[in-house]
Amino acid sequence: MISMPEWREADTEVHPLWRRTFNQDWTGPDVAAPCPVCGNTGLHRWYLLENARPRKYDGIEFAGRGRLWEWCDSCRTFEHYPDGSVPSWWSAPYGPGIPDPGRTPEAIERARVAAHRRGVQGEPEESSRHAE
Ligand SMILES: [Zn+2]
Numbered sequence: 001m002i003s004m005p006e007w008r009e010a011d012t013e014v015h016p017l018w019r020r021t022f023n024q025d026w027t028g029p030d031v032a033a034p035c036p037v038c039g040n041t042g043l044h045r046w047y048l049l050e051n052a053r054p055r056k057y058d059g060i061e062f063a064g065r066g067r068l069w070e071w072c073d074s075c076r077t078f079e080h081y082p083d084g085s086v087p088s089w090w091s092a093p094y095g096p097g098i099p100d101p102g103r104t105p106e107a108i109e110r111a112r113v114a115a116h117r118r119g120v121q122g123e124p125e126e127s128s129r130h131a132e
Contacts (some may be wrong), residue, residue: 005076007104018079022070029093038075045070046108047086047103061088069105089128
């Protein structure tokens with residue numbers, strides 16, 4: 001078994017770069033850029049729509065209010081936003097919803113890995129991520 005690092009929140013030092021990295025790639029559940037903390041490619045986001053109320057801010061359409069998780073599947077740095085706006089383009093991947101993920105993205109990450117194993121995501125092979 002490979003032991004995984006504990007989940008920990010992005011600290012204030014890394015936060016500006018973390019924000020910029022996620023904001024620059026705001027189109028789907030995966031972010032192509034390397035993690036600002038560990039440099040590996042494995043950044044993901046997940047929205048949970050809690051209060052559907054479609055509206056438009058600055059020309060961007062939102063589906064309503066909800067929560068957002070952002071994380072790195074390699075070093076397990078994460079951010080959790082308990083109250084934010086869910087964009088209209090969001091469509092939850094990894095099969096059926098995750099009813100109460102909690103504060104860390106643990107449950108979401110597990111669903112993501114399971115979906116990846118089933119081939120749902122169609123992601124490229126993990127190659128550089130797990131060095132021997
Ligand atoms: Zn990382």
